[in-house]
Amino acid sequence: MSLDDNSLQMFQFIKRDALDSINIDPLQTGGKLTDAAKDALLEWGDGYSVCDYCGGVLDLIKKPPIEEFVHKMLPEFLGVGAARVTNGARESKFAIYHSLAMASGQSGPKSGYVVMDSLAHYSSKVAAERAGLDIVFTKPAEKPDYLIRPHDFLDAIEAGISEKGKKPLAVQITYPDGNYGNLANVLEISKIAHEYEIPVLLNGAYSVGRMPVNAKQLGVDFIVGSGHKSMAACGPVGVMGIVDADSDYAKNLFQKSKYNKVKEVELLGCTSRGAPIMTLMASFPEIVRRTKPENWEKEVENARYFIKRLEDTGKFILYGQKPHQHDLIFFEAPGFYSISEKIKKGRYFLYQELKEKKIHGIKPGLTKNFKISTFGVGKENLKYVADTFEEILKKYDEI
Numbered sequence: 001m002s003l004d005d006n007s008l009q010m011f012q013f014i015k016r017d018a019l020d021s022i023n024i025d026p027l028q029t030g031g032k033l034t035d036a037a038k039d040a041l042l043e044w045g046d047g048y049s050v051c052d053y054c055g056g057v058l059d060l061i062k063k064p065p066i067e068e069f070v071h072k073m074l075p076e077f078l079g080v081g082a083a084r085v086t087n088g089a090r091e092s093k094f095a096i097y098h099s100l101a102m103a104s105g106q107s108g109p110k111s112g113y114v115v116m117d118s119l120a121h122y123s124s125k126v127a128a129e130r131a132g133l134d135i136v137f138t139k140p141a142e143k144p145d146y147l148i149r150p151h152d153f154l155d156a157i158e159a160g161i162s163e164k165g166k167k168p169l170a171v172q173i174t175y176p177d178g179n180y181g182n183l184a185n186v187l188e189i190s191k192i193a194h195e196y197e198i199p200v201l202l203n204g205a206y207s208v209g210r211m212p213v214n215a216k217q218l219g220v221d222f223i224v225g226s227g228h229k230s231m232a233a234c235g236p237v238g239v240m241g242i243v244d245a246d247s248d249y250a251k252n253l254f255q256k257s258k259y260n261k262v263k264e265v266e267l268l269g270c271t272s273r274g275a276p277i278m279t280l281m282a283s284f285p286e287i288v289r290r291t292k293p294e295n296w297e298k299e300v301e302n303a304r305y306f307i308k309r310l311e312d313t314g315k316f317i318l319y320g321q322k323p324h325q326h327d328l329i330f331f332e333a334p335g336f337y338s339i340s341e342k343i344k345k346g347r348y349f350l351y352q353e354l355k356e357k358k359i360h361g362i363k364p365g366l367t368k369n370f371k372i373s374t375f376g377v378g379k380e381n382l383k384y385v386a387d388t389f390e391e392i393l394k395k396y397d398e399i
């Protein structure tokens with residue numbers, strides 16, 4: 001293989017199967033573009049497209065209305081005093097952890113640490129590691145509900161203090177966790193952390209943009225979200241907010257460069273620039289609409305309908321909170337597993353059956369356990385997916 005014209009042909013007409021299917025992939029349901037975002041993607045797809053009228057600070061650009069978005073609408077939406085757009089939830093977490101580590105003088109291997117729930121996403125772990133911080137986790141969450149209780153955070157904070165002789169620099173809550181869609185009692189956990197004067201970071205990668213989330217009302221100090229996960233943006237793009245914009249935490253997080261007085265250090269001067277931020281803004285009206293309580297309630301209702309349909313077959317076991325509070329759903333599927341054991345195609349049969357029925361989102365090879373998301377799929381389509389699951393079980397004599 002070389003860079004000749006013939007080889008380069010392979011990049012032409014790249015097509016994507018998933019586009020004409022019902023999508024239940026948890027990574028993808030909340031990041032599907034709105035029509036407005038699709039238009040924005042074409043219009044603003046050129047590199048550095050938003051920089052036409054930039055006076056040196058990306059988030060102060062007036063046309064397109066980035067300043068209005070970042071400094072007025074986004075803070076209101078997140079329930080914070082100040083917000084920024086970043087390149088992703090993980091970049092938001094890294095910026096926060098790094099600013100905490102630097103300000104406390106505890107950056108560097110093993111010097112400072114943070115406390116996280118045992119279900120924390122890998123990106124939270126590497127964000128802390130990259131900031132030179134160690135991690136103390138809450139005790140492992142257990143089958144079948146995998147709940148994380150406020151008390152677990154209390155225990156982890158105490159364990160951290162006795163092991164390391166100092167408080168953690170922050171407590172992070174994954175809301176919901178990325179496997180079971182469990183929503184922890186954030187208010188209670190924040191209260192516990194604040195008794196130790198430890199700031200709380202809410203990882204809302206699966207909530208900000210899907211459901212009502214207000215950092216101030218939840219009692220946390222920092223919040224992060226993911227544009228491509230849950231805000232109908234092409235990404236990579238994320239959001240980050242801090243409740244108290246006058247705090248020392250904010251001063252450190254938004255500290256400006258001594259070499260270039262307008263550029264913020266933790267943001268590396270500028271973050272999302274181009275189509276990612278423009279699709280985020282183009283979808284924002286829809287994001288505000290879909291996160292209204294009455295719309296989110298419908299999503300939860302749909303998730304529960306789907307869970308019930310599957311549970312009624314006797315061949316699916318829900319893990320996680322019951323009644324379920326979120327569209328992210330983890331199943332054990334003994335019926336599908338038993339089919340994979342007895343047929344020649346083995347564990348790839350499910351992916352192939354679903355592909356034929358134009359249902360996308362369960363990874364090829366998975367049968368025994370998988371997670372799916374019902375977000376934005378709609379009751380009609382969910383009925384079709386549940387019917388299809390049932391038909392597959394019947395076809396192979398499992399029910």
Ligand SMILES: *Cc1c(COP(=O)(O)O)cnc(C)c1O
Nearest residue numbers: 088089090121123178205226229
């Ligand atoms: C997807 C996910 C992330 C990562 O989001 P990015 O915006 O891609 O960095 C972080 N946390 C959780 C819980 C996630 O599910």
